Amino acid sequence: MSRMERMRELIDQLNDYAYRYYVLDDPAVSDAEYDKIYDELSALEKKTGKIEPDSPTQRVGGKLLEGFQKHTHLAPLWSLDKAQSIGDVVAWQERTNKQMKALGLPDASYSLEYKFDGLTINLTYDGGYLIRAATRGNGIVGEDVTEQVKTIQSIPLKIGFAGKMEVQGEAIMRLSVLKKYNETADEPLKNARNAAAGAIRNLDPIQTAKRHLDAFIYNVGYIEGKVFQDHQEMISFLRDNRFNVSTYEKVFSDVTDIEAAVDKVERTRDRLDFLIDGMVIKITDFKTREALGYTQKFPRWAIAYKFAAEEMTTRILDVTWDVGRTGKLTPLAHLEPVELAGATIRRATLNNYEDIMRKHAAIGANVFIRRSNDVIPEILGASPVQDGELAPIEKPVYCPACGTELEEVGPNLFCPNSLNCKPQLTSRMVHFVSRDAMDIENLSEKTIELIFEKLDIKDIAAIYTLTGEQLLAQEGFKEKRTENILSAIEKSKTPPLANFIYALGISNVGKKTAKDLARTFRTYERLKEAKFEELVEIRDVGEIVAKDVVEFFHNENYMRVVQELFDAGVQPQEDAGVVTGGKFEGKTFVLTGTLTQYTRKQAQELIEGLGGKTSSSVSKKTDYVLAGEDAGSKLRKARDLGVAVLSEDEFKEML
Template identity: 55%
Template sequence: MDKKERMEQLADELNRYAYEYYALANPTVSDKEYDKKYDELVTLEKETGIVLSYSPTQRVGDVTLPEFNKYSHKAKLWSLDKAQSVDELREWHNRNIKFINDYNKTSSEKLPDIKYVVTKKFDGLTLNLTYNKEGILEAAATRGTGEVGEEVTAQAKTIKRIPLKVEYNDVFEIHGEAIMTKEAFEEYNKNASVPLKNLRNGAAGALRNLNVRETAKRNLSAFFYDIGYNQGQPFTSYQEMLSFIKEKGFPVDEYIKVCSNMEEIEKEIKFIEEIRFDLNYDIDGVVIAVDDIRTRELLGYTIKFPKWAIAYKFEAQEATTTLIDVIWNVGRSGRVSPTAVLEPVELAGVTVRRATLNNMDDISRKGVRIGAEVFVRRSNDVIPEIMGVVESSLEKSTEINPPSECPACGGHLILDGAHYFCDNTLACKPQLVKTIVHFASREAMNIEGFSEKTAEQLFEKLDIKSISDLYKLKKEELLGLDKFGNKKAENLLNSIEKSKDCELYAFIYALGIPNVGVKTSKDLVKRFKTLDGIMNANLEELLEVPDIGEIVARCIVEFFKEQLAVDTINELIKLGVKPYYEELEIRENFFEGKTVVVTGTLKNYSRTEIKDKLESLGAKVSGSVSKKTDYVIAGEEAGSKLTKAQDLGVAVISEGDFEEMIK
């Protein structure tokens, strides 16, 4: 074998390994073996001066281009007509039905009943790839006018999920959307001198950057969904086309739904709207496209749009508004955090008046100032975040300064890392009130009838200074509180008394140890069995507990080093609090020691109930599917986790199977 043949062999092997790693999440070689072959290919390229166009070394992006070249697409990239109401969609659907019915009245070759394919509408930058007769990626281009775009081949090659070579012997063009995930966005912004303002600009700016090193840094992803030009066998349906795209190794979104009427379409729109903010990338709607290709051809096009597809647009996730002020709030941990007060603006269906500013470092890095126009983004159901400023609005703005003392109690502030903290933990109202509320919450000590308003009254009127003071309350004291009568006072005292007998994990969780939630509390109890065992555990012992890393372990050690914490726990025990742990006797069963993932909707169990049931059987319940998963319990409307389990060959069982297995 000569050197060029060896290079071709290595390129094919490395590209296959990359597909298995990035697309299938199922690597077949070790990193060491991959690196060895990659280094051999690099050496051969240097020796011969030859670089194959589909070589994986071309993904590095170690080049700066002098300019963008124009690229003429082989087939036009059409825009989509947009609907912003269900009524507009219904009109479009009715026109399609009428067309098919009218056509079938006069034609002997009937069109099939209407069938639509519903997919997500990605909010990124359209990318069109051209592959030659050898199946090699020849060019990549932006949409541009739809007929002529900018060539971005070097930039596109940095997207690891894009195949550089496919098994197909006819020229074709495939287009999709280059996107930036939230993880890639956050990772890039950690070290960026000028942070990106949103995911879409992050993707668009990366593809349209002549410095391909910068493109590579942004770690773009992509989804593909259309073959615009194909010299090979034509497709008969959109579903067939999508199967071809997936089969050839292109990344295809897992969400593809087939609908036959408006009721089904509306159901899918509602579903996507509900999960929209849980996705790790941006979408701005759904696309509804006719499935049958012949029907599409007969429906045809307007001057701008195909008649056979339409986009249903969601409310925008991002808007600009004016930053009026910054207020500082004290959290239960004592952290003093800034919150932006905004000129009210409509965003993703709600009126936004407040937004997150993480800390002074975040404010400085983003250049945020009072009086400036800011980009506000709602990426999930929590308070929106300010992503950056409109540069032209800075002229009349003023600087944001941190507070000199605690805004709640006037106490001394200390700077720890990027955050300010009030060190007056005993008498700073927000800290004590929230500590008591957390202690009394359902998953902690479960003191029924206890609210934040009650905690505030205890602090203000009864001079409560510690969570242990709850167990010293007297009825006559409670009767002096607002809206407390005999019955309410008795009920609260009964609930407090009842809470003394509590499960040890609930007591540990109630203490409010930083970074220790319910699951970690259960893991600690399962390992150490007793309160003393947990309190006296050292760092090495804690690190042996599954899913506890160094940060959490240090938080636990530091918490129990504090004499105040130890004194409070001892006083609670003296006052009659009796945390207990009953080790379950686990009978031998299919799930003991197994890792199980639950996905979809179950008929007989809520998520909490199935989790508790599995843990009682000795199983570990995980939120994600991997090669280490033993079983996936799939309910109705199971999605990506089911697909991944099938791809990895993980055992998938139904709810009925589960019931049979535990009998």
Template identity: 50%
Template structure:
């Protein structure tokens, strides 16, 4: 096999792992190095394979969209919004099919429907649904999306159907820097695909979830389950949720599951799709002039609505950062009443053109408080939101750092309350019964300021607090007492170093094994850890260079708070080893291999450094392997790894 063919195959495999399976096995850097090499070979040979990944970039803008007649009509689905309508559909099906018909249940995504055509095993073209009979050719645009294969094993003519969407997290990221934020996720997806400039498509990073086969030239018609399996087998990205329902009860249960599940999805959905599974039953039921009779979209409430902004309050967080929170006219959104929504910072207010008195579009978000996407309409009494110059809580003049405003006063009341609340939280010191309102009470009445003050509280101090009876006092004090021996990682998380979440805290605990060692950690030691980036590494160093922080840590030690370092498994084969994984393993996902290394005493690093003692190199290992060779680090392959862990 030529090097060019080999590179094309490897890059396609990596793209499949990254974009379709969501399980990357190499870093972006390794991918880029191979990609650059392929581009060079293509330039030299003058040949670009039909399935080359270099074809999947945004090309030159096109003049106009070319119309395309679909091989088979792309039907839309009949919709039901009430249980009665859904029940009527199920009854119609059972009349034709008799009892025991199987159904399938899937999410209905709110994006733009696209149709991909393959011939002789090669991707040929992508089109929009259009009116179902005639669509538009969007091949250049869809080529920039990587959630489908360029080559498949099926050799007949094939048309598959999918929904192009933009994930909410991707949209959020895009909007953080975009001159013109994209308000609506559905319009953003449609606008990305139906854009004459494929570079715009690429920039907005849409994704496609494939869910059906629209045309198959050879072979029997497939059931929905077979179509789903076909898509998976050929390397198309499908959404993980796919249910076979063997009764009407199971259909209703699946719809419930979808309605709950959609609230935490990173993609906009507007319903559930219920289809008859069996191809013969489908044929017997046929089509109306608009819809298949054997499928139904059950629509949920909208995930985006408009409402009016009635005011803005600026909240002070534990780092002193001010976050504007919009007060809204109450509105129903995805099954809940919404009264407030976040705006990230003052710049965000300006970019989104949000004013008090204006109507705004809000969207359900993965977090508890929804996000304002932008203003839709201003009224005569709309007025600008003022940028505060002093802290609304303590009156201290604010600092402006980048896009954010900060209250620099460490004694600022809401800052302390948020810090204490975070410290006592479930994932931190886990002080049961301690809430933000407890924090405010203790700050206002008992002069509590620091974490260590909590441990000096006595029962008689708390007696005069409103709502504190003997039992409650007892519970709180024993919960505080119990928190004196936290796991080290929980403690590191609890003290609230900027940017250190639970995962990063665990890395720090594993690597440094104690607060004294962590205090002395250098930037280079920190950045080498898997979940610590440049900014966070600097935050950690800055935190332990601060006299006030160090005094508070001493005070905590004095009152008896002694974090327990997690005992690294003793005698494991990787004890004392700093391990880097690179390339793909045949029998383990990267995360699985990491867990095994850690369970046998090793510490995983993201990059090869002078501290690295061992590199586990799988197939197609790239630059990390080269660096390890240069540094003379011990390198093992998968077979050796399996031997070490006792598999062989």
């Protein structure tokens, strides 16, 4: 037997042992036997200079990384709509039943799963090997964390399926592992959720390996060459390919039957060795899922039931007022430290002064706090039992940051000094550089605060005047860090128009509205000149948003800052807009089944690039249904309605 053959034999043997130990919890050999085989493999790899991509020696953590690279997912990673009660789940079922009836779909069955509380990861496999691992990011683009994820023993480096696919799961730190880690850690970790997220986002994979993370895989988001009939078949596929799949599997015919199961899990979740913060309910049939489709944010065929937030009582020690990006003041309560949902809580929010009065909050008061998966909990109200002197919380008259007299707008207090109030400037900059805005990497909130403090920057445009000499003169700035920041700033000068609009921080203009404005007006100049009447004609742009947009472009101070951005070389790209005059103008397509010559995204882009539109459901207004392999109910409905059905070859010929 050659050295390479022996190495292959050892790798397969060790990976099988690891699968039995970490996934099946059924060890086949002692640790000493495993270590002996592992040492033999390591020695052979050193002698041959060859390391196979699925070798377990790749799990110890590689060299320190310089930064995270972006990874575009093959298919979007959707978030889930949330239900706070079983009544919300029943209402969701009634909505989907109505839609299914209209589409002629059969009655649904529902899977019930744990909603793991860790960090979502997206794994890409090709040729049977793990080739990429990424964080969720914004659902479209995440961060490449391949080296960190390779340290997770329960994630297979090699699988039986040879096609290209992406699977999603949750990286977690088991509570027993957290406890053991903290016994010897210089700085104990407070929370398993943050411990997992921090480990995955650590640029040193060796440090990630030290946390001994685990992962549960629960979804196939993209796959080539295979179609699943239902959820159960997909889970079986994952299990057959040696992924760590949750042992909790239940299927119900009606969501009302789920209530008892959900209640039991909620009452006994403290017995689990990992954190969960709810349950996920999904329609099992994949053709039904496809027919129901998605809203802009969520799949219509799934919902997350959130467990009741955990509550605790503690005492308010002090209240300070934070100034946000818009100048709004938010009261922040400082508390006696208390353990809640695995974290030490020292602060909690109060919405405004009316909220303070309504909840009878006061300095020295015992209050109920609730943490519902938020970093900063909420104060629910004062406890009926008080055991000390109380001091009222005073309503501020002047801005605590700049001393400007405050203005009251409804129940809220605002600082009108938007030009020189440091917290406002800092918050605007944090928004401006964020991923969905100008996407300037390496500028953390602390870095931005330092820039404002030390370099006397007055507005967001001044970021483009920063020099290497200025940054290198600051404590903690070395050549590599400075180079990365300046490179990211320069790279951001040609943003997509939608990103630029969002970055400007126009009141009530979020990411979707920014994209709609970009597609409608295509250039900044046209948007700037847009009339109120033109704006309200855009779908989902109401009178309030239209008024805010018009007022923004008539504000001299804002326009001065925008001009400074342009003077510094910022040039937002012209948006392609809604194509007119194309071959498919006025035509609506529905895509169904598995496409083999194009991805769905490619087909949609081709259609939209020629002026057409795509829809998720078939109706009398549908012009064409592009049907791939294993097309189901949409194809049947298209034929019933007499809608033209295209094969991929026919679609290609039309192009």
